[in-house]
Amino acid sequence: MIDGKKVLFSGMQATGTLTLGNYLGALQNWVKLSDEYECFYSVVDLHSITVRQNPAELRKRARNLLTLYIAAGLDPKKNCIYYQSHVSGHAELSWILNCFTYMGELNRMTQFKDKAAKHADNINAGLFTYPVLMAADILLYQADVVPVGIDQMQHLELTRDVAQRFNGIYGDVFTIPEAYLGKSGAKIMSLQDPLKKMSKSDENPNASVYLMDDTDTIIRKFKRAVTDSFAQIAYTDEQPGIKNLLDIYCSCTAKTPEEAVKEFDGRGYGELKAAVGEAVADVLGPVQKRFEELSKDKAYIDEIIKENADKANYYAMKTLRKVQKKVGFPERIR
Numbered sequence: 001m002i003d004g005k006k007v008l009f010s011g012m013q014a015t016g017t018l019t020l021g022n023y024l025g026a027l028q029n030w031v032k033l034s035d036e037y038e039c040f041y042s043v044v045d046l047h048s049i050t051v052r053q054n055p056a057e058l059r060k061r062a063r064n065l066l067t068l069y070i071a072a073g074l075d076p077k078k079n080c081i082y083y084q085s086h087v088s089g090h091a092e093l094s095w096i097l098n099c100f101t102y103m104g105e106l107n108r109m110t111q112f113k114d115k116a117a118k119h120a121d122n123i124n125a126g127l128f129t130y131p132v133l134m135a136a137d138i139l140l141y142q143a144d145v146v147p148v149g150i151d152q153m154q155h156l157e158l159t160r161d162v163a164q165r166f167n168g169i170y171g172d173v174f175t176i177p178e179a180y181l182g183k184s185g186a187k188i189m190s191l192q193d194p195l196k197k198m199s200k201s202d203e204n205p206n207a208s209v210y211l212m213d214d215t216d217t218i219i220r221k222f223k224r225a226v227t228d229s230f231a232q233i234a235y236t237d238e239q240p241g242i243k244n245l246l247d248i249y250c251s252c253t254a255k256t257p258e259e260a261v262k263e264f265d266g267r268g269y270g271e272l273k274a275a276v277g278e279a280v281a282d283v284l285g286p287v288q289k290r291f292e293e294l295s296k297d298k299a300y301i302d303e304i305i306k307e308n309a310d311k312a313n314y315y316a317m318k319t320l321r322k323v324q325k326k327v328g329f330p331e332r333i334r
């Protein structure tokens with residue numbers, strides 16, 4: 001608890017170009033939850049170097065991502081928006097938690113298996129212990145709730161297990177976090193293969209809608225979206241392409257799948273695709289405009305970066321000092 005409010009932590013990597021999946025699965029929920037909780041939203045750049053990055057490119061993307069958090073509607077005076085690398089506590093707690101996590105647990109992580117297969121030439125130890133760093137991110141702020149997409153649930157379970165293990169040995173040190181999954185955007189699928197998650201690292205640009213795509217591009221990508229030959233608009237697992245389009249439509253319009261199915265009853269796939277495209281463009285347009293404006297205001301963004309790094313450090317250090325004492329590190333002499 002901070003000032004009587006429960007704490008929320010989430011983060012995103014500054015790798016690749018953000019997709020509609022990232023927006024509907026994560027960012028949009030972050031904005032919805034930001035009044036209710038004391039929020040920490042991090043640009044998790046320590047996570048990004050688990051795969052090889054171009055330094056200048058990473059710096060630029062990280063800044064864009066931080067700006068995008070604000071453009072999406074997060075008030076940086078109320079929400080702590082900061083770079084993970086500006087708070088050394090993440091790495092320090094991560095080391096300690098490494099010593100409380102089993103190899104067997106990490107071996108089961110499906111994201112590691114996927115990423116190891118994708119980057120076979122660079123299966124580094126960081127890629128393997130990445131979930132421990134994620135646990136440190138969350139536990140450092142004593143977060144009660146963590147909004148993520150379904151793909152991150154396994155990491156969140158691990159975080160809970162490690163926290164419980166630590167508490168079991170040393171007493172109540174960490175708050176045990178709960179996941180928060182949005183209703184309709186938790187897993188947005190690829191527009192070209194509705195059985196695969198929409199991902200920033202997909203090599204087919206038509207598979208993903210990017211946050212910065214203009215209206216024409218968005219409409220065109222939806223027009224090309226893979227559907228089926230059932231010729232009926234229903235919300236069912238038998239029709240993953242149509243289901244995905246309805247999910248996207250619902251996330252953008254705050255309608256329920258039942259309402260959407262009724263609205264499109266008797267209409268063709270072409271009409272559905274056009275309506276979804278427009279709904280998405282309506283949601284992304286204002287975010288893009290605000291991003292352009294904010295990007296020009298260097299001094300404002302710099303001030304946010306500094307202020308929030310100080311705030312995040314303050315809370316991170318509180319937990320870290322407690323943990324260091326519990327595990328038996330000597331006290332600091334002042």
Ligand code: ATP
Binds near residue numbers: 012013023024197
């Ligand atoms: P990559 O595909 O390169 O691994 P990613 O697109 O999954 O990257 P992340 O940075 O891993 O992006 O995810 C940021 C947040 O967006 C996470 O909370 C994740 O759960 C969410 N997210 C990512 N893709 C989707 C999706 N297709 N649907 C819903 N949420 C998603």
Ligand code: LTN
Binds near residue numbers: 010012147
């Ligand atoms: N692993 C996440 C990003 C991430 C995160 C976190 C999300 C790093 N630390 C803490 C929630 C809480 C990803 O790749 N999407």
